[in-house]
Amino acid sequence: MSSLRPSPIAPTVDFDRGGVQHGFLRLPHSRDDSAWGSVMIPICVIRNGKGPTALLTGGNHGDEYEGPLALYELARTLDPDQVSGTVIIVPAMNYPAFRAGTRTSPIDKGNMNRSFPGRPDGTVTQKIADYFQRELLPRADIVFDFHSGGKTLDFVPFCAAHTLPDKALEQKAFAAVAAFSAPFSMRMTEIDAIGMYDTAAEEMGKVFVTTELGGGGTSRAETVRIARRGILNVLRRAGIVAGAVETGKTQWLDMPSGDCFCFAEDDGMIETMIDLGEPVEAGVVLARIHSTGRTGVAPQDIRAKMSGMLAARHFPGLVKAGDCAAVVAVKVD
Numbered sequence: 001m002s003s004l005r006p007s008p009i010a011p012t013v014d015f016d017r018g019g020v021q022h023g024f025l026r027l028p029h030s031r032d033d034s035a036w037g038s039v040m041i042p043i044c045v046i047r048n049g050k051g052p053t054a055l056l057t058g059g060n061h062g063d064e065y066e067g068p069l070a071l072y073e074l075a076r077t078l079d080p081d082q083v084s085g086t087v088i089i090v091p092a093m094n095y096p097a098f099r100a101g102t103r104t105s106p107i108d109k110g111n112m113n114r115s116f117p118g119r120p121d122g123t124v125t126q127k128i129a130d131y132f133q134r135e136l137l138p139r140a141d142i143v144f145d146f147h148s149g150g151k152t153l154d155f156v157p158f159c160a161a162h163t164l165p166d167k168a169l170e171q172k173a174f175a176a177v178a179a180f181s182a183p184f185s186m187r188m189t190e191i192d193a194i195g196m197y198d199t200a201a202e203e204m205g206k207v208f209v210t211t212e213l214g215g216g217g218t219s220r221a222e223t224v225r226i227a228r229r230g231i232l233n234v235l236r237r238a239g240i241v242a243g244a245v246e247t248g249k250t251q252w253l254d255m256p257s258g259d260c261f262c263f264a265e266d267d268g269m270i271e272t273m274i275d276l277g278e279p280v281e282a283g284v285v286l287a288r289i290h291s292t293g294r295t296g297v298a299p300q301d302i303r304a305k306m307s308g309m310l311a312a313r314h315f316p317g318l319v320k321a322g323d324c325a326a327v328v329a330v331k332v333d
């Protein structure tokens with residue numbers, strides 16, 4: 001647990017003031033190029049009267065762009081007259097990582113989504129996590145954290161929530177996923193949920209919703225449109241933003257067990273044998289890893305452990321042993 005030491009982060013916004021505020025979470029960071037310098041994490045607070053609070057984040061991983069693209073625009077365009085309650089927007093949560101275009105922070109190599117609950121006296125990444133844990137999450141009724149695959153993964157576009165012991169909370173999260181109306185809606189299983197923002201929010205009893213909208217360290221026109229429409233839908237369904245939810249067709253998916261995940265056991269050049277969204281039969285070759293050190297070596301097959309649909313794949317052309325090579329999900333009605 002965090003000590004009771006106060007956070008070193010000073011917000012330049014007042015969370016209780018009405019209207020629109022564009023400011024910063026200022027985190028002191030003394031370094032070679034700035035002796036008494038700070039990390040300035042952009043934050044926007046849009047508040048109008050009484051109502052629930054939504055906490056919206058992108059850039060938890062710094063090389064994922066649909067969330068920041070949707071959230072910088074939402075901060076710029078959301079009219080407080082359309083709001084009942086409060087919208088707190090942090091479009092680039094791990095701002096040092098976002099500035100560098102990397103998954104983890106260039107300052108301390110911290111992975112924001114493995115740093116919770118954080119520490120007020122820890123690394124820069126741990127200090128940001130601690131501020132979310134103790135200052136921002138407690139204010140929120142609904143927490144929405146955008147993800148995509150980053151430079152090393154690519155996903156079919158989906159909105160997701162987790163199976164939870166608290167079934168009433170789980171139902172609220174999946175209702176928000178349905179409102180988002182991505183082409184796919186996922187009941188998501190994590191490889192290792194320890195230290196995740198998701199887990200921190202859920203353990204606090206918050207409605208937590210996330211996405212995987214694409215990847216490859218870039219964004220596409222379609223996935224950014226999905227992000228922009230989806231987040232407004234979630235805010236409308238929560239009664240925070242006026243207007244009707246624009247529903248669209250969604251295919252529900254499940255990740256029923258760890259057999260969803262296929263990991264590379266060799267280094268080499270990866271050949272995708274099935275594309276994203278295509279059906280998968282158990283035992284089929286999803287990808288092959290070609291040895292590149294010499295000619296005459298047969299490729300290693302990566303086979304599906306279950307039937308379903310290819311939901312994610314390794315993105316770069318080269319792969320290392322231990323990399324997540326493919327994720328299979330099951331279609332459900």
Ligand code: CA
Pocket residue numbers: 061064147148149150
């Ligand atoms: Ca991510």
